[in-house]
Amino acid sequence: MSSNTDFVLSIEDLTVSFDGFKAVDKLNLYVDKNEIRVVIGPNGAGKTTVLDLICGKTRATSGSIKFKDLELTRMSEHQIVRAGVGRKFQNPSIYENLTVFENLEISYPKGRSVFGALAFKRTAEVVARVEEIAREIMLDEFLGTEAGLLSHGQKQWLEIGMLLIQDPELLMLDEPVAGMSARERELTGQLLRRICTNRSVLVIEHDMEFVKNIAHKVTVLHQGKILKEGSMEMVQSDPKVIEVYLGH
């Protein structure tokens, strides 16, 4: 099997079956450097499962996932993260009882071992980095606020910030604008365009307007397989895609 090292992510013949049901079926997907790729598809198409497989939450039945030269299917979750793959969950997944500052600080990629964490010090460097990220995600006013008190959109941004502080090469976002107001969507779109420099982003999204705004390339998944891949216009005009998804 050939693997092309120019891609940041190359998924080949990836299959996962749950009790015989193939949620992802011989999937091939390649993501370029600095590309924003959006994955769309009807419910149950296997979109979230693909992200689960990449980040190690679900184990593949067969096939390979290569991140640069690393075979992710054999690595544990924290090793995958340390290699440079960040993942945002569908529901905002933040530490509600900690402040925004503490949320970001915990995600700061230092002191990740037990004794490293015991010895970790809040240096000026850490504080500066946290403040920089907080400005990026428009939460610099809320550093001392408990994260549970943020609005839904702000929680989503905070989680994106928690990934950004680790500076991942591949950022995976599961429905980042779900449940957001129109204004928040717009700000999130700008945020994503700002942060995608120097990294690749893999996004799952249902909001077509938003997809059109940010995507370089769109992949349509259907029943665990790729139905179509290409630019948004191309995908939108494809009759098969219209039939399974856009038409409904």
Place this chain on the structure above:
Amino acid sequence: MQVAMNKLFGGREGLVGLAILAALIFIIMPLTFDIFRLNLVGKYLTYAFVAIGLVLCWGYGGILSLGQGMFFGLGGYCMAMFLKLESSSPESTKIQSTPGIPDFMDWNQLTALPWFWEPFHSLSFSLVAVIAVPCIFAFIISVAMFKRRVGGVYFAIITQAIALILTILIIGQQGYTGGINGITDLRTLKGWDIRTDEAKYVLYFLNGALLIGCILVGRLIITSKLGRLLLAMRDREDRVRFSGYDVSSFKVFVFCVGAMMSAIGGAMFTLQVGFMSPSFVGIVPSIEMVIFAAVGGRMSLIGAVYGALIVNFAKTFFSESFPALWLFLMGGLFIAVVMLFPNGLAGIYTSYIKPRIDAWIQGRRGGGNLTPTVPAEPQDPVSPRTAERTPASAASRSLAAGIQSEPSRS
């Protein structure tokens, strides 16, 4: 220096709390109680070690262990084995058919000291074993469980089962362990008679000092990044895992720390009470220890000490007056605390008593300044660099936030 102060003592407030506890242990109780009662307090304080360990494991780490008695017992047994060997010299046991081995072995027709008893002739080995044996045991259990992602209720049940197995093992292997009676009739430590009043005083103060030491170690852990990670893990384990942390290693660490603290308590128990038996290892004592932590407040290290003291005083009082009712009272107390005061005594203090004290202090300082004294304003812009927030204040903070309407945002 200032930072170290804040870390270790939790700022001025934490220092005051610690000073009050130290005064109570080192001054007030020795002055008011006779040596019999003081020895009893010392015994209760050995349970406080377990309760402090549970605050770390359960309160912060979210790992409920219903088997902490195992570690208390193992620590106690390691100490008791040394003391027993010392009191089983060939001269003092010459009426036995095999002199020089502990009496219960002789009763069980053993004719030689079992191999695993041999190293306990050495005090330094025994002291290391007090910490190391329970720690290794905890390490094995927790690695086996947490690497397989067993947690929550399942973990609690498994620890309970292991505690039961250990009890059965100790009772069944009478010749090696002293069986149901445990290891009794302990007399001297390197020739120093531990049964005298003077020795009891010394051991009481040593116990108190070790307890304060454990509280400080606990403070260091919960104020470090590791402490925040534990809280984060308790609420969002997946997020921590997908932030590049090996979640299980943190759980193993905190579980082992809890086990080591329990073991120190167990060893001090043996020294102060003069025996160790399986009745401190099994399910019932393990659950009682969880109750101490729950009553004291599972997020408060100092609260755990008060919890252990108060529940045990109550236990002594009630079990003397109403022996049949005690277990029901204990169960009722546990349910009441969990339902009504999930943060225990410490929670009652932070939400009811502390605001009054603050108001009183402010009243004396400001001369009737009518600033409202809400425990913590949810929106006050706390500078993250200076504010080392305790979870107790986080609790009152979210409480205050819950009372107010949803904060408005632009």
